[in-house]
Amino acid sequence: MLTVALQQGINGIVFGSLYVLVALGLTLIYGVLVQINFAHADVVTIGAFAAYFFTFAFGGNYLISIGVALMVGAALGWLVNAAIFAPLRERGSELLPLIATIGVSILLQNAMLLWFGPIPYAFDSPYSNKVIRLWGGTFITLQNLIIVLVSALTIVLLYAFMKFTMMGKALRAVAQDRETAGLMGINPNQLIMLTFVIASALAGMGGAMLGPILVLTPFAGTSVIVKAFAIVIIGGFGNVEGTIIAGLLVGLIESYTTQFVNPGLTDIVVFTLLLLMLALRPTGLIAEKREENV
Amino acid sequence: MSSEGRPALPVLTNRVRISRRGWFLVAAAIIALLPFVIQDSYWRTNLIVCAINIMLAIGLDFILGYAGQLNLGHSAFYGIGAYASTLLIMKLGVPFWMAFVLGMVLSSMSGMALSIFAVRLRGHYLAIASLGFAVIVHQVLLNWISLTQGPLGIYAIKPPPDIALPGLPIISFGSTANMFYLVASFAFLFYLLLDQLVRSPIGETLTAIREDEISASSFGINCTAWKVFAFGIGSALAGAAGAFYASFVGTLVPDAFIITESFTILAMVIVGGMGTLIGPVWGAILLTMLPELLRGFGDLRLVFYGAALTLVVLFMPGGIVQAAQIFRARLGRLATATDAGMRR
Numbered sequence: 123m124l125t126v127a128l129q130q131g132i133n134g135i136v137f138g139s140l141y142v143l144v145a146l147g148l149t150l151i152y153g154v155l156v157q158i159n160f161a162h163a164d165v166v167t168i169g170a171f172a173a174y175f176f177t178f179a180f181g182g183n184y185l186i187s188i189g190v191a192l193m194v195g196a197a198l199g200w201l202v203n204a205a206i207f208a209p210l211r212e213r214g215s216e217l218l219p220l221i222a223t224i225g226v227s228i229l230l231q232n233a234m235l236l237w238f239g240p241i242p243y244a245f246d247s248p249y250s251n252k253v254i255r256l257w258g259g260t261f262i263t264l265q266n267l268i269i270v271l272v273s274a275l276t277i278v279l280l281y282a283f284m285k286f287t288m289m290g291k292a293l294r295a296v297a298q299d300r301e302t303a304g305l306m307g308i309n310p311n312q313l314i315m316l317t318f319v320i321a322s323a324l325a326g327m328g329g330a331m332l333g334p335i336l337v338l339t340p341f342a343g344t345s346v347i348v349k350a351f352a353i354v355i356i357g358g359f360g361n362v363e364g365t366i367i368a369g370l371l372v373g374l375i376e377s378y379t380t381q382f383v384n385p386g387l388t389d390i391v392v393f394t395l396l397l398l399m400l401a402l403r404p405t406g407l408i409a410e411k412r413e414e415n416v
Numbered sequence: 417m418s419s420e421g422r423p424a425l426p427v428l429t430n431r432v433r434i435s436r437r438g439w440f441l442v443a444a445a446i447i448a449l450l451p452f453v454i455q456d457s458y459w460r461t462n463l464i465v466c467a468i469n470i471m472l473a474i475g476l477d478f479i480l481g482y483a484g485q486l487n488l489g490h491s492a493f494y495g496i497g498a499y500a501s502t503l504l505i506m507k508l509g510v511p512f513w514m515a516f517v518l519g520m521v522l523s524s525m526s527g528m529a530l531s532i533f534a535v536r537l538r539g540h541y542l543a544i545a546s547l548g549f550a551v552i553v554h555q556v557l558l559n560w561i562s563l564t565q566g567p568l569g570i571y572a573i574k575p576p577p578d579i580a581l582p583g584l585p586i587i588s589f590g591s592t593a594n595m596f597y598l599v600a601s602f603a604f605l606f607y608l609l610l611d612q613l614v615r616s617p618i619g620e621t622l623t624a625i626r627e628d629e630i631s632a633s634s635f636g637i638n639c640t641a642w643k644v645f646a647f648g649i650g651s652a653l654a655g656a657a658g659a660f661y662a663s664f665v666g667t668l669v670p671d672a673f674i675i676t677e678s679f680t681i682l683a684m685v686i687v688g689g690m691g692t693l694i695g696p697v698w699g700a701i702l703l704t705m706l707p708e709l710l711r712g713f714g715d716l717r718l719v720f721y722g723a724a725l726t727l728v729v730l731f732m733p734g735g736i737v738q739a740a741q742i743f744r745a746r747l748g749r750l751a752t753a754t755d756a757g758m759r760r
Binding site for chain 1: 486
């Protein structure tokens, strides 16, 4: 019983750390732009497919394929900002960019469906079968260990970038007050672009690591993104620390619900938590320190 | 029909009113004639689907376009209406029309509950809360197997009962023509009701909330109550659409009400022109019929939806209605230019 609980805890952290990667992108974009990028889901999916084709069609190394997916994600982020968010920014509407990216998402998913077909791809990472035994009869596959380590490293790097570099400071300045930041000699448009590139690179990378542990279809990203939405709300929109905690929390809730309650109920539990959170504490787990930026 | 799309003129002259009534008569005549023009049962089926989609689209437009609340949970209200009415008929033996009304009421109540729940939330938060609601409803339909039979679905749902009026032959809804008349006249009726609503002070109140909630409340408008009202009306229409869908298609599976369905309804509203009532009607007609015409291209239907949604938001945010206005303005300018000889 304890072994099962520990094992599910490990699985929960594996999924949770991937959710954090995906949700961080959403939260970064929201922090800077106060906008939701619905096409984030498809960046995850395309990242997963990029890694798949890199390893299987071109015989590349799986670890390098994570880097490839990162680059593909970054490129997509640039494209989504340049094509959708930048032109709509002048119009100043709160909801139009969200609606436009829903359109992009439907378009990309069904284009992928035509291209790749509905049959799930078997994305077997070479590390999926290597098992590392841990204390008390629990284990972790090498693939899952890679997921946790790469995610943790990425999150630490991102955090350091935001906190200690000049560019990271500029980014936070833009998030707090775009106009004043502009007066201080920061180019907000450049930094918004940078945010999209970083956010989507994280999503692409997340996709590459999700591919082997998820059913890889054109809709793979959507199931992740709806959870990522729940995570950013539970953690507080635009709040990086809250997102990390909420991501791990949702991963754990999921794996424990699957094990001890009923696998069919995981989404219901997660989204009921989301609605409760919205009703009781709309600012998220960690109370927002700054005033609302609307 | 496009004259209704124009923003209301400050002074409504008598002529405008008459021509509006005239357009309603034209629309009624078109509904009456369509089954005679279209005999093919496949296209008649599409006509019924189209009428159901119009009901869904104008309901969503009332919430999104008039009250300004981005609701991504319309598929859930649609599903609640469909499942509630069907289960009431099949499990409890409730007569169809009572189940129809109860389905609408339940759907409306769930819409109001969601909006009360989410009333403090603005814009994006509401969008995600309603998305979460849609996911929960779909998952409940899938997992509450003892009630909904889960993914297996419910089969052999009967069409609405025959209507026997004295002195007339019995009207049976087994025929696609009669079913079309039934659904289309309800869609038309709902359109007329919403048209009255948005032209009344209630419409202006909702628009005021959409444009600026803070100044609306400073005028003494109870924004919460009106948002709940908009959700109640919009989701009641979705419930009616669901009840018709179930009795027309005859089978219900939870996947008919996945979140993608919300997005396709959203596409109809946006492509047609949100914030006008006639826009979503054109949007529903276009996005239901055009993909059927393009059927030769395979599964392109949803690719087309996605592209239409994105391109319209980017280049023509007023949708078909705005495009028609620009076109008419160009024509008008052309006419005056040729009259005056030189002027642009």
